[in-house]
Each structure stands twice: as C-alpha cells, then as structure tokens.
Amino acid sequence: MKFIHTADIHLGASPDRDLPWGEARRLAVYKTFEGILNTAREEKTDLLLIAGDLFHRPPVLREVRELAALFSRIPDTQVVLTAGNHDHLYPGCAMLSLPLGENVHLLDSQALSSVTFPSLKTVVHGFSYHQPGHPAPFPASVTAPKDGMHHILMLHGGDEQHLPLSFDALASSGFDYIALGHIHQPRLFERCPMAYCGSPEPMDRTDTGRRGYIKGSIDDSGVDFRFIPSASGEYRQVTITVNPASTSAQITDLLREKLDHSEKYFYRIILAGERGPDIRFDPEIISMAGQISDITDRTVPSFDIDRLLEEHSHDLISHYIRKLSGGTETEKKALFYGLAALLDPEG
Ligand SMILES: [Mn+2]
The missing domain is CATH 3.60.21.10 (Metallo-dependent phosphatases)
Known part of the structure; x- marks a missing residue:
C-alpha cells in the first residue's frame, strides 16, 4: 500500500x-x-x-x-x-x-x-x-x-x-x-x-x-x-557581520556576490556586529541586492571610548561610560546602545 x-x-x-x-x-x-x-x-x-x-x-x-x-x-x-x-x-x-x-x-x-x-x-x-x-x-x-x-x-x-x-x-x-x-x-x-x-x-x-x-x-x-x-521557493537566512567601516552600498555589493540569485531563493538578512557611530543602514538600498524579504538590523554603534571620555570629561556621558564599563559583551552592548541614544544629533 x-x-x-x-x-x-x-x-x-x-x-x-x-x-x-x-x-x-x-x-x-x-x-x-x-x-x-x-x-x-x-x-x-x-x-x-x-x-x-x-x-x-x-x-x-x-x-x-x-x-x-x-x-x-x-x-x-x-x-x-x-x-x-x-x-x-x-x-x-x-x-x-x-x-x-x-x-x-x-x-x-x-x-x-x-x-x-x-x-x-x-x-x-x-x-x-x-x-x-x-x-x-x-x-x-x-x-x-x-x-x-x-x-x-x-x-x-x-x-x-x-x-x-x-x-x-x-x-x-x-x-x-x-x-x-x-x-x-x-x-x-x-x-x-x-x-x-x-x-x-x-x-x-x-x-x-x-x-x-x-x-x-x-x-x-x-x-x-x-x-x-516539493517547494519551488525557499527562504534562507543570511547573517552579515559588519564593521565600523561598513556602509549600505558595501553590504549591497557583498550580498550581490554572496547570494544565490536563482528565482527559487528568498532571503532574510540579519545585520550583526559593530557599525560606525554615524552609520544608518538603509534597508531599501540593501534590498536591491536580490530577492530579499526582510532585513533585521542587530548592529550596535561602535564608539572610541577613550576619546569620548576625554571630550566629555565633565558631563553625563563620561559618568555613563564609567558606570557601564564592566567589560562583558552584554555591558558593552548596553553601553553602545545608550551612547547611541545620548549622542544621536537627531534624537
Ligand atoms: Mn495548523
């Protein structure tokens, strides 16, 4: 049977x-x-x-x-x-x-x-x-x-x-x-x-x-x-680890090279790593790299902590840095997120 x-x-x-x-x-x-x-x-x-x-x-x-x-x-x-x-x-x-x-x-x-x-x-x-x-x-x-x-x-x-x-x-x-x-x-x-x-x-x-x-x-x-x-389509997840020098255009180029551009594949892109403090990745630009269904930005801004301490020795920023400079990866992430909010000129 x-x-x-x-x-x-x-x-x-x-x-x-x-x-x-x-x-x-x-x-x-x-x-x-x-x-x-x-x-x-x-x-x-x-x-x-x-x-x-x-x-x-x-x-x-x-x-x-x-x-x-x-x-x-x-x-x-x-x-x-x-x-x-x-x-x-x-x-x-x-x-x-x-x-x-x-x-x-x-x-x-x-x-x-x-x-x-x-x-x-x-x-x-x-x-x-x-x-x-x-x-x-x-x-x-x-x-x-x-x-x-x-x-x-x-x-x-x-x-x-x-x-x-x-x-x-x-x-x-x-x-x-x-x-x-x-x-x-x-x-x-x-x-x-x-x-x-x-x-x-x-x-x-x-x-x-x-x-x-x-x-x-x-x-x-x-x-x-x-x-x-049996599926004629397949969703794939791809993680791109950025660095402080990465830009949207560079990520787009990287994905154009890396992805299989067969019509069969649809991509979910995860961005991870440390981005430049003044960088904001543009999903519209990155989506031009292929059949991309969505982009999740998990990057944290990277800061030059020593320079920031020097520049902000008398204000809230240096106090905040000292408070969170524990050194674990989680604390570093929290520090960077907090700094991004405090230092954001548009925020
Ligand atoms: Mn069901």
Whole structure:
C-alpha cells in the first residue's frame, strides 16, 4: 500500500503579497499541490493523507468545487482529509455542503473517527477541528486496534493551543504510521513511524529551509517513509557581520556576490556586529541586492571610548561610560546602545 502524507497546503494563502514576487508565491501554493496530485496519479498512490489546513481559511463554495475537480483527477487514489485550525469546519460550511467525490473521505467529526479500506487492509483514523483552537491535549491512552489491519493516525497540532501532543505516548501507541500536520517544518521521528510532513511550500519568511511532503508504503513487513522536497521557493537566512567601516552600498555589493540569485531563493538578512557611530543602514538600498524579504538590523554603534571620555570629561556621558564599563559583551552592548541614544544629533 503506497501513501502520500501532506498537510498545511494553505490553499488561498498569499505569502509575501506585498513584495514583487507575491503573485508568483500565491500561484506556487496552488501549483505545488497540483504537482502532488500529479505524482499520486502517475505513481498510482493508493492513499493520499491530508492532515489539516488544506485551506488557509475555511473555504467558500467556489473553492470546494475547485477542490472536488482536482480530486476527480485521481480517481484511483483514496483521499482522506481532516480540517485543521485554519480551515476548521462549522455548521453549514462549504466543506460540509458539497460532495467532494467518491474517492474523498473527510473525517468531519470532532471526535476521533475512521475510514476503512478493505482492499488496502488499512484503516485511517483522525478528527477535524470545529474551532480555530484545540487546547485539549490528545489523549495519551489512544492505541491502535490489533485486528490484522494497518492503522494510520492523522493528527493536526502539537503546540499549546492546538492539540498538545505527547510524542512519547504516540511512539508507543502501536499505529503503523502517524501523519502529523500543523508544524510547517518537516520532522521525521526516528524511534517510531511518525512524521510532520511540513508544508509543501513555505508560507512566510519565517518558514526557512526546505519544504515538501512524505511518501511512504506499508505492507506486512513494515512501514517505510521518506521526505520528498516539493517547494519551488525557499527562504534562507543570511547573517552579515559588519564593521565600523561598513556602509549600505558595501553590504549591497557583498550580498550581490554572496547570494544565490536563482528565482527559487528568498532571503532574510540579519545585520550583526559593530557599525560606525554615524552609520544608518538603509534597508531599501540593501534590498536591491536580490530577492530579499526582510532585513533585521542587530548592529550596535561602535564608539572610541577613550576619546569620548576625554571630550566629555565633565558631563553625563563620561559618568555613563564609567558606570557601564564592566567589560562583558552584554555591558558593552548596553553601553553602545545608550551612547547611541545620548549622542544621536537627531534624537
Ligand atoms: Mn495548523
């Protein structure tokens, strides 16, 4: 039995919508999902598991019709899905109003329920969110029935407000595979057949690193699963350590040289180190170096302490310097921040 495990597709999301590549990112979310369905069709995948947050928000009728049309492209694949915190169900919602297709099984109950596929010798268990939150933890007492069938558990959550999970309890629950969703970073557990597949595309600039889904198989000899990269875009974080001589133009040149300018990569830039006391880095200029989503300036101004003590021997500045000249890195930072405020001609 071959399966694909995905979650957190967030159809309808528009990552980086305020940036020049926003439209391309919006389309990538759709295209990558379409690509997973194509893979399921080409490889005759038996089971497609979608562990919550297929949509970015509860879908409207139009979106559910489009989804049903997409699922009709893979009639030989059984689709099991649950609603997550983003696309939670509610009475009369579009997801519950329209048929999704004969091959599609929405585990719509708030309580754990299941769907059985006798020809696959497989039972899939899961539940759907009916609210945007789920502070109640998943009961540690749930275990897989021992009836000769393969049992798969789908869960969406794992943080404090969304189904707190005990991974230890899940590891000994006896399920043949546990398909987790909600956390966008992929995580394959080593001690047991359990994985967060992660989102197929990064959803925002904090989603750094690779993104994809899980492909696996279960038979009487056991389970096998691996991560398959699928994202057409990737956010990367790059730290530039400046020195007192650095300028915005120099950093821009450095980044132009250092960054991979493939369309695939989007960069979050962190500036660290000591900048010249009269330097203010201009994010607009630095952003011209490539596909830069945001810049965080963590630099501290550098001061010539001996010269300042001499120049300000009779005022507040020298008093302040003496008070904070402890020598630890934290004290130095505090001293420099304070001096920047005290000496700032515009402040
Ligand atoms: Mn979620």
